[in-house]
Amino acid sequence: MRGGRDVADDGRLDEGTETAALNEVVAAEHAAVWGYGTVGAALPEDARGPAAAAEVAHRDARDRLVAMLESRGADPVPREAGYTLPFPVLSAVDAATLAVVLEEGVSAAWVRLLDQSAEPAVRELAVEELGAAEVRAVGWRTSAGRIPVTDAFPGL
Amino acid sequence: MPPVLAPATAGSTRRAFLAASAGLALLVAGCTAGSPETPAVSTEEADRLAGQVAVQEAVVAAYAAATTADPALALSDLAAQATEQLDRLRAAASSSTASPATSSSAPPAAPAGGDVRTWLREQVATAASAHARACARQTGARAALLGSIAAGLRGHEAALA
Structure with a gap:
């Protein structure tokens, strides 16, 4: 479906709720890509590797999400x-603190997708990416001097 | 849900983003099988969620065993988070239709004189993978909770590396 947010009236999960949540992750990923430009620019040249990665x-x-949305005939949200x-x-x-904000924000969007998705394959992707975001966040929290460096419930 | 960073042209803020995230947390915490707004929990899903309680009990036991074997590892923060995860899983499982599983397996034993940190990391990694697999077979708030706990344990793995 193109355009608006679709949540089933009876609260059930369907492709509409999933598509809306996928687009929320796309919006978060757009912001993260933009934000990491700022993160990298503020780091010494020899410390930019993790930001670039x-x-x-x-x-x-x-x-990957944009391709998934397009394959189901939905319009991916632009940056x-x-x-x-x-x-x-x-x-x-x-x-490093900004990078933590970026990863935690993206994590919240992935968790929202887990909550709203109808397809197991989408949840497999979401939980994999959520884990990767938390691993990056651990590194950035360490660099930012945050304690603890881990989060019991990333994205919640 | 607002994006991670507020668009330069919009008035939304990170605070609004975090508020939206908090709403999801409340949704997860308050999820019950009988809520009119949430889908019914199948017996199969409830059984699977109860099964993950046993997986998380093993993680908590592994932290305790590792701390006993090597107190210098300073695992109190991670162990506390593992217990928080277990408490949340138990609450979610008890609100489902099935009775929470009770763990009948013996608690794990850390290797005497071995690399306790590596052993613990392996225990955590195994549990994270189990939660992730279970997450894909759940729906709604239960999938969100299991996915978040799986990711949290991935973070533990990184911290233990």
């Missing part, structure tokens, strides 16, 4: 022209 991972996830940072990113610690 994360950007690639999010770009790949987004492209925004720009985004507002939640705080100034002026240091390596700021950059």
